[in-house]
Amino acid sequence: MQTEIWRWDAADIAHAIRTRAVSAREAVKSSLDRLDAVNPRINAVVDIIAEEALAAAAAADDAVRRGDAVGPLHGVPVTIKVNIDQKGRATTNGIVAFRDVIAASDSPPVANWRKAGAIIVGRTNTPAFSWRWFTDNDLHGATRNPWHAGITPGGSSGGAAAALASGIGALAHGNDIGGSIRYPAYACGLAGIRPSFGRVPSFNPSAPEERPLSTQIMSVQGPLARRVRDLRLGLAAMAQFDARDPWWVPAPLQGPPPKRPIRVAIATDPGRAGVAPAVAAAVRQAASWLADAGYAVEEAEPPEFMATVELWETIVGNEVRHAMLPSIEKFGDKAVKHSAGFMDGRVPQLDLPEFSKALARRSTLLRQWMLFFETHPLLLMPTSCEPPFAVGSDQGDAAAMTRLVTAQRPLFPPALLGLPGVSVPTGVIDGLPMGVQLVAGRFREDLCLDAAEIIEARAPMATPIEPR
Numbered sequence: 001m002q003t004e005i006w007r008w009d010a011a012d013i014a015h016a017i018r019t020r021a022v023s024a025r026e027a028v029k030s031s032l033d034r035l036d037a038v039n040p041r042i043n044a045v046v047d048i049i050a051e052e053a054l055a056a057a058a059a060a061d062d063a064v065r066r067g068d069a070v071g072p073l074h075g076v077p078v079t080i081k082v083n084i085d086q087k088g089r090a091t092t093n094g095i096v097a098f099r100d101v102i103a104a105s106d107s108p109p110v111a112n113w114r115k116a117g118a119i120i121v122g123r124t125n126t127p128a129f130s131w132r133w134f135t136d137n138d139l140h141g142a143t144r145n146p147w148h149a150g151i152t153p154g155g156s157s158g159g160a161a162a163a164l165a166s167g168i169g170a171l172a173h174g175n176d177i178g179g180s181i182r183y184p185a186y187a188c189g190l191a192g193i194r195p196s197f198g199r200v201p202s203f204n205p206s207a208p209e210e211r212p213l214s215t216q217i218m219s220v221q222g223p224l225a226r227r228v229r230d231l232r233l234g235l236a237a238m239a240q241f242d243a244r245d246p247w248w249v250p251a252p253l254q255g256p257p258p259k260r261p262i263r264v265a266i267a268t269d270p271g272r273a274g275v276a277p278a279v280a281a282a283v284r285q286a287a288s289w290l291a292d293a294g295y296a297v298e299e300a301e302p303p304e305f306m307a308t309v310e311l312w313e314t315i316v317g318n319e320v321r322h323a324m325l326p327s328i329e330k331f332g333d334k335a336v337k338h339s340a341g342f343m344d345g346r347v348p349q350l351d352l353p354e355f356s357k358a359l360a361r362r363s364t365l366l367r368q369w370m371l372f373f374e375t376h377p378l379l380l381m382p383t384s385c386e387p388p389f390a391v392g393s394d395q396g397d398a399a400a401m402t403r404l405v406t407a408q409r410p411l412f413p414p415a416l417l418g419l420p421g422v423s424v425p426t427g428v429i430d431g432l433p434m435g436v437q438l439v440a441g442r443f444r445e446d447l448c449l450d451a452a453e454i455i456e457a458r459a460p461m462a463t464p465i466e467p468r
Contacts, residue, residue: 196251198249249443
């Protein structure tokens with residue numbers, strides 16, 4: 001039914017608009033109606049852009065009628081996270097003191113999606129400073145997971161994931177420095193991709209100064225989607241050149257064909273720190289599906305896995321201590337102060353020579369992992385070693401926090417090393433979504449997405465859903 005276009009994939013919406021089977025206005029209106037119906041229950045979209053979106057849809061329909069060349073996302077309704085610049089909107093990053101930081105221009109991901117024809121229907125919630133795996137803050141309030149209000153929607157792109165899982169928008173923008181795309185996708189039953197460092201241009205014109213080095217080389221922008229084919233579409237549009245990002249690399253989205261059969265390394269319990277039975281079962285199930293499709297799967301863990309995990313904590317933690325923790329103490333809410341304070345306490349203080357050695361160590365580990373990918377082009381492992389956590393699990397004592405961080409260890413190596421990682425659903429267990437993570441060598445998103453599509457084809461369709 002055309003009244004339920006909000007259920008459609010982004011690729012189907014774009015095709016229908018190009019062929020005039022539906023109008024951009026119908027697609028955007030359907031998304032906005034869905035937003036009105038479910039957002040009061042989940043609080044995922046915290047800045048609704050209805051009037052501007054409908055005007056953009058009218059312009060998109062005029063372009064189709066004129067026969068203009070249109071982009072791959074022409075007329076597709078999308079959402080943008082509140083921690084990147086969108087012209088005329090507040091870049092709050094979930095912080096009360098930043099509620100009036102109005103962007104003068106678009107950041108590259110926003111600009112690129114607009115160039116591709118996407119229509120932004122709203123901006124999605126994030127924890128304060130985007131520095132938690134949970135999504136609530138004193139400015140915008142808590143975002144609820146549509147699967148279960150007591151379970152985190154993930155963070156920091158929790159608003160993006162909750163909105164998308166509920167049918168608000170066909171694509172969602174997110175960013176990831178320690179799992180902030182992959183974990184919300186996992187928690188909400190979606191597909192999400194953390195692209196390779198350098199794949200998608202990034203820059204916030206409103207930022208008063210450049211980001212610290214670790215943030216520059218580990219934080220990436222990327223899409224979340226309900227289907228893997230939409231991830232491809234959203235990534236290709238977002239990855240276009242922007243001169244404002246000197247790290248951007250013109251790497252092809254399709255790499256050379258790997259030797260067949262493609263060898264997949266299966267790390268069911270990476271780091272050997274324990275994994276929940278449901279998570280281990282999901283990894284084994286995904287491995288069997290890949291084997292059925294002709295992949296050669298075998299148990300193998302990348303080199304120095306835990307050293308890579310610990311180095312992420314060390315490098316990021318030391319830079320956060322100096323570059324972000326003072327602002328968190330000054331402007332942050334109680335929840336982010338508690339979470340950030342615990343994370344800070346885990347990380348040893350490094351002087352400049354020690355920090356330089358840590359950065360150098362990153363290259364050593366990346367070299368080892370790249371050699372590993374020469375023999376095993378694809379790595380299959382958990383997204384998180386436990387099912388999605390209960391809301392507020394990062395507000396407990398040291399034991400609770402240690403359990404949380406330990407479970408998230410599969411999220412850190414791709415971020416440290418600038419590698420692509422895709423979180424893809426494998427089904428529903430005990431009423432909650434479950435999924436796995438696929439990782440490959442630099443700029444081999446295509447290998448991750450190809451395997452993710454095979455897993456997706458065997459897993460029950462999980463979203464969009466009615467918030468519960």
